[in-house]
Structures are given as C-alpha cells and as structure tokens.
Amino acid sequence: MKNIFPFGILSLMLFAACTQQAAITLENPLAEERTDEVIVFSREEIAAKITLQEGKLPVFKNGEKTIPSQVDDLDGDGAWDEVVLLVDMKASETIEATIELVAESDYPKVEKRTNLRLGIAQVDGTYKEVDKYKAIPVSEPFKIIAQGEGVTWENEKIAFRVYFDCRNVKDLFGKRKPVMVADDVHTAAIHDYHVLNDWGMDVLHCGSSLGSGGIALLRNDSLIRLGSTDVYEYQKIVEGPIRSVFDLKYSGWDVDGEEMEAVERITIYPGKYWFESDVTVYGCSENDQIVTGIVTSQLKKEPFRFDAAGFTCIGTHDVQSLNNDELGMAVIVPKTEAGKIGRTTNINWFKEGVKTVPEKNFSHVISETYYIGQKCKDAQAAKHYFFSVWGLDKDQWKTEDGFREYITAEAKKLSSPIQKL
Structure with a gap:
C-alpha cells in the first residue's frame, strides 16, 4: 500500500528562527454552515506557498488548532501528490490558516473515518487483505474468492461493496452506529451480515440489476453491463482517515463485438451518505453513454427525478430494504452531461435461459433497474455521485422529502466548493 500520512489536532511549539510558515485563506461561499467539508490541495499549490523540504510534510493551522489533514501519494512514486483537509465552516466564514513544515515522525494520527477492504480467502479459512488483485477470469469456473464476496468501501455513515467477479454489481450495508465493518464481515465478529446486527446489516437485494450504482454502457438503446470482462482488477490507491480511493480496472469488455477497456475510480469521504465515482471508458463511440443505476425489485412507489444546483438527480425511496424498512438511493450527474433516463423491464432473464x-x-x-446515462468521451473521466440512506439510521431518512432535501443540500455544496484564496 502507498504511504499515507494522517494528521490530527496538535499544539506544536515552533521556533520562528528555524520554522517556515506561509498562509492560505479558505472561504465558504454559501450562507450556511458546512461540516466535514474536504478541500484538496495539489503539491504544486503548496509549493507555491512554501518551499518544500525533503522529509517534511505540511501541517495547516487555524490559530493554535491544527486542521485535520492527510497527505496522499496517488501515483506510487514515493512522493506525496495531494493534501486533503477536513474542515467545518460557519455560514460565509473565512478562515486564515498557516502552513508549517514538520517532520513525518511528528505528525499525530487522525480518527479513522474511511476504510477499504479486499480480503482474499486463504487455505486456512481466513482472509488476507490485498492492495492489488485480479479476479478470476470469466473464462474460468465461477468461484467466490473475496471476503464478503467483493471490495468494500465505507465511512462511519454507510458501507458499499462491489462483487469481485463477473457479476460486478454494487451492494450496500446500512449502519445504525458510526463503526467500520468491512474488516469484520464474514468473520466470527460479523458472521451473518444479512440479519440485523447492532451495527446494521446488508440492506439491499440486487438480483440481476445494477444494484446500488453498478456501471453499464448504453449503445443503440441497448445496455451492456460492465462485467464478464477478461480482466477485472482491484488497485488500492490510498486508504486514510479522511479519504480512501481505489481503482477497478477492466479490459476485454465485449461491447457489441468491440473489445473495450474501462477504469472506475471510487472515492469516499467522512460524514457523507454518498461516494464519488469517476468512470473512464477507452474506445467508446460518439453516441455512447456511461450508465449507472438503482435496483427497483422491491420498489412500490414511482421513482423520482429532479434538478438541483447544476446536477440532474434520479432516485428511489420506499420501504424496500431487506429489513422491510425505508431505503433511499439516488444518483446525481452534472446536468450538462446528463443523458437518457429510463427503466429496464422486470423480466427475469435468468429464468428465460x-x-x-x-x-x-x-x-x-x-x-429491474432505474438508470441515468452520462455523456461518454473516449479516455475522459465522467463523474457522478451515488447516495444511499436507511430509515433505521435517522428519522430524516424515513421520508422521501427528507432524502431529497439532503441530496439538494449536498448538490449545492458540490457546486459551491470551499474557495482556496
């Protein structure tokens, strides 16, 4: 795994004679309070503020308070590429922060609020976590090799997983308390995640749908699932307290007789009921659309759609969880990139042969899928956000209005990020 350097709240005694300092300004452009907002600085942005030194890393301070942050090496070359800050800001607030360089060994830890896990089954019945691994090729007999059947990513609010085999369907766990569960599923600690536990449970039935945000390509009115590829590979990019990132890489994807490639980069942050997905397709045609969607097998009410703060949203909210309570799921994509919105048939194609x-x-x-398309440009990433909430977690999630209110608020924040001045 690549190096990660997390930082937390620390009062540092610094001597002006030997310590460099520089300043940055953070501004909340919205007249509303914001919590758990992530701000990303590139190495180049930091270098423009302060002269970087080998063996030292930047810490950001607001007065005597250290701003929680994380330094990430994204390309694996041993040098950090980005700094991720986690801030709370009042309505229209401006924060003046200083940058200080401190030795790696002096950085304290931050509470871990994101997590990744791909555990591969071992001969003794345990699971070994891996940072890079290829699924069994589709040409070989089907076999479940992964803990919890796939890759799991989570924060303290919710957990998602994607089956690490030719199905490539996304699933999710609802949480009743702010805990990390990915490391414990399919172990003695969480033997059966399909029944209600004190922490939560698997709340979604996926079947042959796209589940909670699975990927497909729309070509000539046909949906082609991103699955059953020659190569399906997991690559952890970074796992940290403030941000965790990984890639799912595919090659040998048969799309209407053409062999294509794709990469999905997934990022999860603290405090959010959504994850970020950047999908890059290599070889797509001009009229192709990248599609993501939501399972509708348990849906009784009509799904919804609306526009908010420059995004187009599709979603569902119903008593549709495996615990027979409220579950909301939604996708937002930039309105300028939004494509076809539709709903597949409910035909059980497995029974049809x-x-x-x-x-x-x-x-x-x-x-059994409600879906939205997004413009596909060859070798260019298309970004969307997938949301999910569970009624047992919070009263707000028991109503569609409560869920839509949250989506609208988050879309507004995404459209108006914290300004770096």
Whole structure:
C-alpha cells in the first residue's frame, strides 16, 4: 500500500528562527454552515506557498488548532501528490490558516473515518487483505474468492461493496452506529451480515440489476453491463482517515463485438451518505453513454427525478430494504452531461435461459433497474455521485422529502466548493 500520512489536532511549539510558515485563506461561499467539508490541495499549490523540504510534510493551522489533514501519494512514486483537509465552516466564514513544515515522525494520527477492504480467502479459512488483485477470469469456473464476496468501501455513515467477479454489481450495508465493518464481515465478529446486527446489516437485494450504482454502457438503446470482462482488477490507491480511493480496472469488455477497456475510480469521504465515482471508458463511440443505476425489485412507489444546483438527480425511496424498512438511493450527474433516463423491464432473464452465473441465479442482462446515462468521451473521466440512506439510521431518512432535501443540500455544496484564496 502507498504511504499515507494522517494528521490530527496538535499544539506544536515552533521556533520562528528555524520554522517556515506561509498562509492560505479558505472561504465558504454559501450562507450556511458546512461540516466535514474536504478541500484538496495539489503539491504544486503548496509549493507555491512554501518551499518544500525533503522529509517534511505540511501541517495547516487555524490559530493554535491544527486542521485535520492527510497527505496522499496517488501515483506510487514515493512522493506525496495531494493534501486533503477536513474542515467545518460557519455560514460565509473565512478562515486564515498557516502552513508549517514538520517532520513525518511528528505528525499525530487522525480518527479513522474511511476504510477499504479486499480480503482474499486463504487455505486456512481466513482472509488476507490485498492492495492489488485480479479476479478470476470469466473464462474460468465461477468461484467466490473475496471476503464478503467483493471490495468494500465505507465511512462511519454507510458501507458499499462491489462483487469481485463477473457479476460486478454494487451492494450496500446500512449502519445504525458510526463503526467500520468491512474488516469484520464474514468473520466470527460479523458472521451473518444479512440479519440485523447492532451495527446494521446488508440492506439491499440486487438480483440481476445494477444494484446500488453498478456501471453499464448504453449503445443503440441497448445496455451492456460492465462485467464478464477478461480482466477485472482491484488497485488500492490510498486508504486514510479522511479519504480512501481505489481503482477497478477492466479490459476485454465485449461491447457489441468491440473489445473495450474501462477504469472506475471510487472515492469516499467522512460524514457523507454518498461516494464519488469517476468512470473512464477507452474506445467508446460518439453516441455512447456511461450508465449507472438503482435496483427497483422491491420498489412500490414511482421513482423520482429532479434538478438541483447544476446536477440532474434520479432516485428511489420506499420501504424496500431487506429489513422491510425505508431505503433511499439516488444518483446525481452534472446536468450538462446528463443523458437518457429510463427503466429496464422486470423480466427475469435468468429464468428465460440467460444464465451467466447459475450459482447465484444471475444473468448479465440488466433488469429491474432505474438508470441515468452520462455523456461518454473516449479516455475522459465522467463523474457522478451515488447516495444511499436507511430509515433505521435517522428519522430524516424515513421520508422521501427528507432524502431529497439532503441530496439538494449536498448538490449545492458540490457546486459551491470551499474557495482556496
């Protein structure tokens, strides 16, 4: 795993004669309070403020209070590339912060609020966490090799997972308390995650849908699932207290007789009921659309759609969890990039004979899904955000209005990020 350097609240006794300092200004452009807001600085931005020194890393301070932050090496070359800050800001507040260089060994830890996990089954029945791994090729017999059947990413609010096999469907865990669970599923600590535990449970039935944000390509009115590829590889980029990032890499993706490649980069932050996805497709045509969607198998009410703060949103809210309570799911994409919005048939293609994974009654033909397309530009990332909330977690999530209010507020924040001056 690449080096991560987390920082927390610390009062440092600094001597002006030997310590460099520089200043930055952070400004909240919204007339409303914001909590757990992430701000990313590139190495170049920091170098323009202060002369970097080998063996030292930047710390940001607001008065005597150290701003929680994390330094990430994204390309694996041994040098950090970005600094991620976590701030709370009052309405229209401006923060003057100083930058100080401190030795790596002097940086304290920050509370861990994001987590990644791909555990591979071992001969003794345990799971070994890996930072890079290839799934079993689709040409070989189906076999579950991963802890919890896939890659799991989480913060203290919610956890998501994607099956690490040819199904490539996204699933989710609801949480009742702010804990990390990915390391414990399928162990003695959490033996059965399909039943309600004190921390929460697996709340979603996926079937042959796209689940909670699975990926497909729309071409000539046909949906082609991003799955059953020759190569399906997981690559951890960074795992830290403030941000965790990983790539899912695919090659040998058969799209209408063409062999294509794709990379999905997923990022999760603290305090949010969503994850960020950047999907890059190599070889897409002019009219192709990248698609993500939401399972509708348990949906009884009509799904919703609306525009908010420069985003187009599709979503569902219903008594549709596996605990028979309220579950909301939604996708937002930039309005200028939004494409077709539709709903697949509810035909059970597995029963019709399209049996991709008989062991799981799974068909690669997508059904029971409400979806949204996004313009696909060859070799250029398309960004979307996937939301999910569970009624057992918070009263606000028991109503569609409460969920839509949250989506609208988050869309507004994403459209009006904290300004770096």
